[in-house]
Amino acid sequence: MTAIDDVRVFAPPIHIAPAKVGHPTNGRTVANAAPRIQPGLEQRRLWERRYLRRLRVTDTVIVLATVASTAFGAVAFSGLTDAHLPNVIRVPALTALTWLVVLAIMNTRDARIMGAGPSEYKRVAHATGLAFGLLAIAFVIFQWQGVRFQLIFAMPIGLVALLIGRWSWRKWLLAKRRLGHYASRAIVIGSRKEVRYVLKRLEKDGQLGYIVVGTAIDDGRPDGVVVGRRTYGVVSNVGSVASVAREINADTIIVASTPRNDPGFIKRLSWQLEGTAAELILSSRLADVAGPRISLRPVEGLPLIHVRIPTFEGGPHLVKRAFDIAVSLIALLSISALAPLIALAIKIDSRGPVFFRQLRVGRDGREFRMVKFRSMKTTAEQELAALLDANEGSGPLFKMKADPRVTRVGRILRKFSLDELPQFWNVLVGDMSIVGPRPPLPSEVTAYDGHVFRRLYIKPGITGLWQVSGRSDLSWEESVKLDLRYVENWSLTQDLIIMWRTVKVMLQPSGAY
Known part of the structure; x- marks a missing residue:
């Protein structure tokens, strides 16, 4: 979550996505029916789909162009005979198909990683390596002519082109976000001190894609949170933040801190946000120490946060x-x-x-x-x-x-x-x-x-x-x-x-x- 890195500066958060919800059935009203998608959440999903569609088209064009040009080069300069011509078509088609499928399977176009941090680039690189690893295995087994050219030329050229394409779209996305488009409408909740800390980090980075539309403070005071020259208004108390988020079309809730002596707060809040918000983000100052060394592993239903101790050799x-x-x-x-x-x-x-x-x-x-x-x-x-x-x-x-x-x-x-x-x-x-x-x-x-x-x-x-x-x-x-x-x-x-x-x-x- 930073971008640069990369990392989201205020803290790599834990995302809790509200459960997917269903749709009405023939207009009937059912007691205790599943929550319905609200306009704010639908609007967010709309711009996410629009941006991801651009990535999908760009990836497809790059992969097809790279594979086709490599195949053309193989025919022009390697002296392949007529007996090898079937592979000239089969191998590029299989290469492109494998590459695009692996890019999709490994969630390289996941909405949660777009716009900031190195995760998107890492996934593209890993997916490309896996795709060509599978092709290399196929080459060894079937001895297809033309695979070697794809491995030597298409993989490095295509990977660089894919990364440049993702970087270019990210620059476009950040420019749009500076204008207030393609960004999540967020409410930051918690104690005044922790909310101010999160707001400072969000302001400092300015590229994470959050437009803070208000805060929910647990001290009951109506005055807003001042960060630099800007004041963020208090739009709700912590207990009613879900209903207020629905009213002002906020699709993201950032929890800077939780109420004391209320261990079930996060679970109840995630239930209340179903159909309203796309994600619930838990900010923790632990990330200032641990950063990417944090991992989450459930043990018998108990979610444990693991922090790997750094080593300085090896x-x-x-x-x-x-x-x-x-x-x-x-x-x-x-x-x-x-x-x-x-x-x-x-x-x-x-x-x-x-x-x-x-x-x-x-x-x-x-x-x-x-x-x-x-x-x-x-x-x-x-x-x-x-x-x-x-x-x-x-x-x-x-x-x-x-x-x-x-x-x-x-x-x-x-x-x-x-x-x-x-x-x-x-x-x-x-x-x-x-x-x-x-x-x-x-x-x-x-x-x-x-x-x-x-x-x-x-x-x-x-x-x-x-x-x-x-x-x-x-x-x-x-x-x-x-x-x-x-x-x-x-x-x-x-x-x-x-x-x-x-x-x-x-x-x-x-x-x-």
């Missing part, structure tokens, strides 16, 4: 290291053409070395020399003491939007993060990772207290959640929170999403100075 970290080596090698080869131009600009602009090496603290407190393109005057360290009173950073960080020590070329390099390109060398030799917490100075580490040291449990990164979420505009507390969330909940998929978002930040810089 297989996943070896995969991360292999990924870092591969990406850093490609990056260093790619920037080798750009580096001489940057070096020449630095030399022309100011006297001094091209590279700047600074002592930083890495995993487990080990110090290393981080390499960057020099963006400041050579006397920057000596001038720091005179600028401390003008510090605009928070916590132990020193930041100035108009730092006089930064050179003219340095400002350009910093704006587009070009000064950080040599850090790929630090990644290659093992001091850093592509994605991770911000690499701190030794002076910053000495100012750490308590849980902040957890930032040093994994290697620091060239980029991270801190960079794609505001960089220098973040407060110290926000920066620490993002780093700790990453340390405990990182995944390779999340790394890929952060890298993609980093490219966007470099092209449209914000908070870089």
Whole structure:
């Protein structure tokens, strides 16, 4: 639930979908009849079906185009004989059918995952891998000609095209949501403090697809909940929220907290919302600690929430290291053409070395020399003491939007993060990772207290959640929170999403100075 990630920022919630309801029978009224779908819920289902139809058509076009073009290439360049021509038709048709069926079976177009978070992309990738795994088995058994071409060309090209298609539709969806369309009408209920917490997270993300139409507070006070410059009105008390949701066509209820000494509240509320709301969302601050490590498993009718304890070594970290080596090698080869131009600009602009090496603290407190393109005057360290009173950073960080020590070329390099390109060398030799917490100075580490040291449990990164979420505009507390969330909940998929978002930040810089 965030998007970026990805993750929905205020907390990965537990969704409780109200039971499906039936339809009237010949206009007869039956005592204790099943609840009927209300206009608000029908309206939500209408725009969901409309959006999912777009995804279905796009997926079908991409799959058919990819499979057909691959089959054409196989015929044109592989020299298949007439004896193999039946497979030229059979194999592409079977490939397309298998691919589309698996995409549907694995719920890659589930309404609950659209618009935010990495789940949609993960499911598309998993479905594609499973489909071509089945085709590979068929190839081994039946020795069909043409399957090899589909595996080599159609799978990677098609997967990339599918992901780009989903990303494009997501951008379209977010643009519509900013205008108030294709969004759920939500009521947030609970204690005033917890409701304010959820509203802040919803406002901060702004891409989750919820339009908060009111709140239901359990303290009985009529005054609204103030978040920033906006006031969210109280439309109901907690006990009557279901009937009010029906009146104002709210299709989502977000439970920020439950009433004390009422263990059956959620069950009763879900019953009351049948036919009115599509989902009941339970927000929990536990997710700030556990995030994607949370899983729900019923044991003899008792729903137990499992929180996996994070580990900081083993297989996943070896995969991360292999990924870092591969990406850093490609990056260093790619920037080798750009580096001489940057070096020449630095030399022309100011006297001094091209590279700047600074002592930083890495995993487990080990110090290393981080390499960057020099963006400041050579006397920057000596001038720091005179600028401390003008510090605009928070916590132990020193930041100035108009730092006089930064050179003219340095400002350009910093704006587009070009000064950080040599850090790929630090990644290659093992001091850093592509994605991770911000690499701190030794002076910053000495100012750490308590849980902040957890930032040093994994290697620091060239980029991270801190960079794609505001960089220098973040407060110290926000920066620490993002780093700790990453340390405990990182995944390779999340790394890929952060890298993609980093490219966007470099092209449209914000908070870089």
